[in-house]
Amino acid sequence: MKLHAINDDILCTEGDFGDQVLKSTGIIVKSNAKESQGITARWFKILSVGPDADQNLKPGQWLLVEYGRWSNGLRIDQDTTIWKVDPERLLAIADEKPETFYYNREVATADKLVY
Numbered sequence: 001m002k003l004h005a006i007n008d009d010i011l012c013t014e015g016d017f018g019d020q021v022l023k024s025t026g027i028i029v030k031s032n033a034k035e036s037q038g039i040t041a042r043w044f045k046i047l048s049v050g051p052d053a054d055q056n057l058k059p060g061q062w063l064l065v066e067y068g069r070w071s072n073g074l075r076i077d078q079d080t081t082i083w084k085v086d087p088e089r090l091l092a093i094a095d096e097k098p099e100t101f102y103y104n105r106e107v108a109t110a111d112k113l114v115y
């Protein structure tokens with residue numbers, strides 16, 4: 001099955017909600033997604049970009065999305081969940097998945113970024 005985003009939609013997979021392993025030490029940091037410190041932006045991998053979305057975005061890139069600015073995940077099969085993310089609330093774009101340690105003192109939002 002192949003899904004295609006429409007309008008300015010951005011469909012993503014691999015939402016970064018699981019446990020993390022620190023490369024420097026191999027320490028496993030348990031997921032904080034359901035804790036108060038888990039209220040933070042998350043990385044998602046782009047699956048499909050709608051024709052009216054920012055055309056600099058390409059499938060395979062990673063997006064850092066402001067906290068809560070994604071849909072509920074739709075499980076497609078045992079290994080794949082898809083989220084629709086808000087194109088107005090993207091904080092960063094990367095070609096490869098960045099190593100990020102999620103701990104929140106102040107929630108990052110698009111409104112707080114300085115360009």
